[in-house]
Amino acid sequence: xxxxxxxxxxxxxxxxxxxxxxxxxxxxxxxxxxxxxxxxxxxxxxxxxxxxxxxxxxxxxxxxxxxxxxxxxxxxxxxxxxxxxxxxxxxxxxxxxxxxxxxxxxxxxxxxxxxxxxxxxxxxxxxxxxxxxxxxxxxxxxxxxxxxxxxxxxxxxxxxxxxxxxxxxxxxxxxxxxxxxxxxxxxxxxxxxxxxxxxxxxxxxxxxxxxxxxxxxxxxxxxxxxxxxxxxxxxxxxxxxxxxxxxxxxxxxxxxxxxxxxxxxxxxxxxxxxxxxxxxxxxxxxxxxxxxxxxxxxxxxxxxxxxxxxxxxxxxxxxxxxxxxx
Numbered sequence: 001x002x003x004x005x006x007x008x009x010x011x012x013x014x015x016x017x018x019x020x021x022x023x024x025x026x027x028x029x030x031x032x033x034x035x036x037x038x039x040x041x042x043x044x045x046x047x048x049x050x051x052x053x054x055x056x057x058x059x060x061x062x063x064x065x066x067x068x069x070x071x072x073x074x075x076x077x078x079x080x081x082x083x084x085x086x087x088x089x090x091x092x093x094x095x096x097x098x099x100x101x102x103x104x105x106x107x108x109x110x111x112x113x114x115x116x117x118x119x120x121x122x123x124x125x126x127x128x129x130x131x132x133x134x135x136x137x138x139x140x141x142x143x144x145x146x147x148x149x150x151x152x153x154x155x156x157x158x159x160x161x162x163x164x165x166x167x168x169x170x171x172x173x174x175x176x177x178x179x180x181x182x183x184x185x186x187x188x189x190x191x192x193x194x195x196x197x198x199x200x201x202x203x204x205x206x207x208x209x210x211x212x213x214x215x216x217x218x219x220x221x222x223x224x225x226x227x228x229x230x231x232x233x234x235x236x237x238x239x240x241x242x243x244x245x246x247x248x249x250x251x252x253x254x255x256x257x258x259x260x261x262x263x264x265x266x267x268x269x270x271x272x273x274x275x276x277x278x279x280x281x282x283x284x285x286x287x288x289x290x291x292x293x294x295x296x297x298x299x300x301x302x303x304x305x306x307x308x309x310x311x312x313x314x315x316x317x318x319x320x321x322x323x324x325x326x
Contacts, residue, residue: 009033012108012116021087022141025118033117040183041117042130042176043109049124051101057126063201065308066097066150074105076143086137090159093172094151096129103145110134112180121145132176134162153305171271171300178319182209191260196252197221200308205256208322213260217273217317219307220248230311242279242313246286249316262323264290267297270318273304279313 011031017023035045048054060066074083089110098107100121107119107127120140121127129135139145160167167173182188188209192199199205199216206215220228228248229241250264257263274283280301291297297318307315 008120009038010118011111012118014116021138022143033111033119037111038109038117038119040180041109041112042133042179043119044128044130045119046126046128047124048099048126051099051124057099060126061150065152067152069148069150071101071146071148073146074139074144075103076139083138085159088159089134089136089162091132091134091162091167091170091173091176092129092158092160093131093170095131096135097126097150098129099126099148099150100124101146101148104142105137105139105145105147108136108138112183121147130176130179132170132172132174178212178214182207182212182214191256193256193259195223196255197223197225206260208260211322212268213257213262213266213320213322215253215256215318215320217315218249218252218256219309219312219315220245220252221309222248227309227311229313238311240311240313242274242282243286245312245314246283247289249314250287250290253316253318257320260320260322262320265295266320266323268319268321269298270300270316272299272301273307273315274301275304275307275313277303283314 010026010033012025013027014025017025038045046056046060048057074086098121100123102123104120104122107121107129108116109119109129110133111117119127160170162168188207190204191206191208191213192204196205197219203216206213208214220230222228227245229244229246231239231241233239253267254264257266272283274280283301297320307313
């Protein structure tokens, strides 16, 4: 086994201990998987040294918006049918965050070549499994784990089995495959602008890889951290206008696309997040100022409970083609 910042990960050998899912399932000699290799499939690992009051955990929760949590225990008394569901190969539409508090267990995740990688979690190991990746969980031979589950809003960890044909067509699956492809061919080029709103965590405004530009989610935030379409009133409250926020979002995207050598006409697909579908008509009125059905990107619009700032009514992310002359 190899230590990955405290986390042990290796290629899963399905030819040994075939009837015992709780075993190590290692090759001989073992084939370790590094922290960097896990990162290339979107799996993130953090080590928490003090499970009662770890400053790193508090910082991570603030940066990633994990405002909620619960604690679960799985052991030899857990119904077998429930353990079978955990071990069935599946994905989630949201990332899955687990901090091991006591005991131990295995997360198996599919690598870039669709091979299984087994990751052993012990107390202090925090694992983030991205949306759209096929994975499964099992206890190890100790048959006990106590874990904290973190999430941004009410948990929606619906297990979507790989055996169902519709699972492969889910947007989260397509996005994860694009992420893996970009990182398999190299990390690509990070696009970070200086003359606009800066990211509030360690991610670029966009990443160019494989002939595509992957745009992070954009709001109407300005460089001074105020928001277009959110005007402060005399009583301290804010008047929110989805029309102006939509224009601010699209123009922020335009700025980053230009930095990547493209423009709005190169957009292929966008996903729109609205906090209230009653704003859909007014949002469309602003959106239609920039795009036509013939030249605009494919689009999906979904309602979300909230966005990272209380003044935000809309966020948009997208994928664009790299301009041919770039």
